[in-house]
Each structure stands twice: as structure tokens, then as C-alpha cells.
Amino acid sequence: MKEYIINGGRALDGTVEIRGAKNSILPLLAGSILTDEITVLHNCPNISDVDSMIKILEGLGSKIIRNARDIVIDNSMANKSEIPAYLAKELRSSIFLLGSLLSRNKKAKVAYPGGCDIGLRPIDIHIAGLRELGIEIQEQGGYIFCNCQNAKCADVVLDLPSVGATENLMMSSVFIKGRTVIRNCAKEPEIVDLQRFLNAMGAKIKGAGTSVIVVEGVEKLHGVEYTPIPDRIVAGTYLIATAMCGGNVELINVNPEHISSLISKLSKTTCKVHIKNDRILIKSKGRQKSLDCIETMYYPGFPTDLQSQIMAMQTVSRGTSVIVENIFETRFKTAGELKKLGADITIKGRVAVVKGVKELIGGEVHASDLRGGASLVLAGLVAGGQTVVKDIYHIDRGYEDMSVDLLKLGANIKRT
Numbered sequence: 507m508k509e510y511i512i513n514g515g516r517a518l519d520g521t522v523e524i525r526g527a528k529n530s531i532l533p534l535l536a537g538s539i540l541t542d543e544i545t546v547l548h549n550c551p552n553i554s555d556v557d558s559m560i561k562i563l564e565g566l567g568s569k570i571i572r573n574a575r576d577i578v579i580d581n582s583m584a585n586k587s588e589i590p591a592y593l594a595k596e597l598r599s600s601i602f603l604l605g606s607l608l609s610r611n612k613k614a615k616v617a618y619p620g621g622c623d624i625g626l627r628p629i630d631i632h633i634a635g636l637r638e639l640g641i642e643i644q645e646q647g648g649y650i651f652c653n654c655q656n657a658k659c660a661d662v663v664l665d666l667p668s669v670g671a672t673e674n675l676m677m678s679s680v681f682i683k684g685r686t687v688i689r690n691c692a693k694e695p696e697i698v699d700l701q702r703f704l705n706a707m708g709a710k711i712k713g714a715g716t717s718v719i720v721v722e723g724v725e726k727l728h729g730v731e732y733t734p735i736p737d738r739i740v741a742g743t744y745l746i747a748t749a750m751c752g753g754n755v756e757l758i759n760v761n762p763e764h765i766s767s768l769i770s771k772l773s774k775t776t777c778k779v780h781i782k783n784d785r786i787l788i789k790s791k792g793r794q795k796s797l798d799c800i801e802t803m804y805y806p807g808f809p810t811d812l813q814s815q816i817m818a819m820q821t822v823s824r825g826t827s828v829i830v831e832n833i834f835e836t837r838f839k840t841a842g843e844l845k846k847l848g849a850d851i852t853i854k855g856r857v858a859v860v861k862g863v864k865e866l867i868g869g870e871v872h873a874s875d876l877r878g879g880a881s882l883v884l885a886g887l888v889a890g891g892q893t894v895v896k897d898i899y900h901i902d903r904g905y906e907d908m909s910v911d912l913l914k915l916g917a918n919i920k921r922t
């Protein structure tokens with residue numbers, strides 16, 4: 507098993523270039539099967555979630571070539587419509603394939619998805635939305651069987667603004683004749699990116715980024731060359747790391763608007779954040795004053811995917827911070843590992859109270875999910891002595907080897 511060994515206490519200095527967003531690339535890969543023509547995605551990170559999605563597409567018959575950071579997809583032979591359990595379990599995003607598989611093959615058999623263990627993560631909203639479109643669905647033996655011979659356009663209202671369900675419904679309605687309206691949609695930037703991607707392929711979708719998306723069915727989509735938006739969570743992770751460690755770090759290829767909720771929090775600390783087009787420069791002297799309250803929300807609120815990292819920052823800030831997790835109920839699991847390093851955290855349900863300590867003390871900790879794992883690396887960067895972060899395969903799902911970027915910034919970190 508691979509691990510990170512970190513000797514903490516160094517300031518960070520230098521530049522990091524941000525790659526395409528995992529949470530965009532996964533639905534875009536799913537969407538690529540809506541055409542038989544070639545799709546090319548640029549600036550894709552080497553992360554294991556992308557590898558898993560590629561494996562799933564190859565299982566359907568797609569031919570995929572990775573050329574440095576480009577992914578070239580030829581779906582002309584992707585005639586299978588089943589995603590077996592052993593592949594779906596690797597990745598929650600396999601559920602996005604339900605919508606695009608149905609649009610392509612009019613039927614699908616998909617095993618229940620896997621992904622991070624951060625709460626219940628049901629798929630009831632996906633299923634209810636697809637049923638509204640006239641898609642027949644049966645759940646049996648760990649599989650979802652769908653048939654869309656009788657699919658029809660509809661006015662669908664989501665119970666919650668689920669990111670995945672919004673994306674799934676966009677992809678399942680692209681070929682349905684007439685106008686499909688999806689209400690109470692998620693407004694995340696990755697949904698706007700999916701709309702831009704599908705429209706570049708010839709779809710007629712509008713409204714992404716607002717709570718109502720309208721899809722006018724078209725007959726066919728064509729190939730496309732596309733560059734996904736930069737990863738706002740990776741960018742946010744490095745901003746928080748610099749705020750904690752101190753130093754001067756410039757991020758290249760970011761969309762500052764996508765992380766405005768984090769930037770607004772950082773502006774309440776003594777960090778200086780300068781934005782210039784697609785670059786963000788952060789200057790920090792290290793240990794910050796605690797943020798009073800951080801509450802995760804749907805976009806444009808504070809992202810649940812940065813909650814663990816901001817918690818790591820609060821463990822070494824001056825004062826007490828309250829963190830409320832509104833999206834995923836078990837996302838405080840990492841607190842137990844942070845406590846092993848000396849953090850003072852009390853959890854009651856969806857609320858965590860973090861009393862900042864002067865210093866964390868290095869030790870052995872285990873990643874149990876992707877973002878929680880990243881937060882342990884951040885904690886290791888400021889802890890006194892040596893920290894060993896185990897089970898980093900969780901981190902590899904969404905970050906290219908973090909040690910490469912952090913070493914460049916002057917951290918003492920080794921991947922073994």
C-alpha cells in the first residue's frame with residue numbers, strides 16, 4: 507500500500523498549474539458515448555477515477571487512447587449496455603452512464619455505484635427523474651434495469667438539487683423529442699460545463715447554472731474537441747494548504763469565480779489573495795485566526811468537497827470554529843484521524859466544533875475518503891515531526907500525485 511511521508515513545518519512557495527476538473531471530466535466521458543464520432547478531452551489529470559471511468563467505457567466497447575493529458579474516445583463500437591458490478595463499484599459516477607447509455611442504446615443494465623464512503627448517497631432522485639421521462643426501471647439483484655422505448659419529454663422537479671441526477675437527466679433527455687424541463691437543478695460549474703460540452707456536440711440545452719434547465723431533443727450528436735473547466739477543489743486545496751503553511755503560491759489555470767465562497771472565507775483571515783484573470787496568488791504568514799462558522803451548501807455555497815481541508819486549517823488556527831456539514835452526513839470521519847495528530851474537535855451530528863491548537867504532532871493516519879485524505883496531507887504539512895498518511899489510494903482518485911506539486915512548492919513530502 508502506498509503512503510505519503512511528510513516532515514512538516516515548511517512554508518510553500520512557487521506555482522501550481524491546475525488540471526481539468528474531475529467532476530467535469532467524469533460526466534463528459536459518460537456523455538461522449540452519445541456520439542459515434544471521435545471526442546477529444548484536453549488537460550485531463552492522471553487520477554484513478556478517470557482511469558476507472560475509462561475502464562467502464564472500454565467494457566462497453568469504446569476505444570480510448572490517452573496521449574499525455576488528452577483523452578481520445580472512439581465510441582463507434584460501444585454497443586454493450588451493461589455495466590457489471592465489479593466496475594460500477596469502483597466509481598459512483600458510473601451512475602451518470604445510465605442517462606447516456608439509455609440515450610444511446612434505449613436500454614441499460616447498471617450495477618449500483620460505488621465511490622467515496624461519505625454518507626448514504628442514494629440514487630432515488632436519479633431513478634424518480636428517469637421514471638418521469640417514461641423510462642421503465644426495475645431494481646433487482648444489485649442491478650438497475652432500464653428500458654426507454656416509451657421515453658417522452660416531461661417537466662421534472664428534483665427533490666434536491668443533486669449534481670449527479672441533474673447531469674443524468676440532461677444526458678437522458680438529449681434525444682427525446684420535444685422539450686424536457688428539469689427544475690430544482692444543481693447549479694454547480696460542472697453542470698454548466700456539461701451543457702457547453704453537449705451543445706458543442708449539437709445538443710440544444712439551456713439554463714445550466716440556474717435552477718431550471720431546458721433540453722430540446724435533437725436527433726444526433728457529433729464529435730467534439732473540448733477542454734473541461736479547471737478543478738476548483740484541487741485549486742481550493744492548495745489555497746488552504748498555503749494559508750496553513752504560510753508562503754507565496756500562485757495557482758495557474760483557475761476560475762476564481764468557481765471558488766468565490768472559499769476566497770471570501772480566506773479574506774477574513776490575514777492571508778492576502780490576489781486574483782488576475784485565471785491566476786490566483788495567495789500570500790500567508792501561516793497560523794490564521796479561526797473562521798467563526800463554515801457551513802457547506804449547494805453551489806455557490808461553501809463546497810462539501812472542501813470541508814475536510816478547511817477543518818484541517820481550523821485545527822491549527824487561533825480560536826474556535828464551528829463547521830456544519832449539510833450535504834454528506836458522514837463527512838466528519840476524518841476528524842478522528844486529525845485528533846490522532848492532536849487536533850481538538852468535538853462532533854455532534856452534522857456540527858463540528860474545532861478549537862485551534864498551537865501545533866499538531868506528526869503521527870500515522872489513514873485516509874478513508876478522497877477529500878478527507880487530502881486534509882490529512884495538509885495537516886501533515888504543518889504538524890511538528892513526521893506524519894505518515896496511509897491508504898492514499900483514496901487521494902489518488904481525485905488528485906494527481908500530490909507530492910509532485912507539494913515538493914515543487916518546497917514541502918518535505920515523499921510518496922513510497
Ligand code: UD1
Nearest residue numbers: 529599627628629630631632666668669670671811833834
Ligand atoms: C457530486 C460530486 C461530489 C460532490 C457532490 C456535492 C461528482 C462526480 N461528484 O456528487 O464530489 O461532493 O456532488 O457537491 O460530480 N441525494 C439523494 N438522492 C439522490 C442523489 C443525491 O438523496 O438520488 C443526496 C445525497 O445523499 C447528498 C445530496 O443529495 O446528500 C447531494 O448529492 P449529489 O449532488 O447527488 O452528489 P453527487 O452527484 O453524488
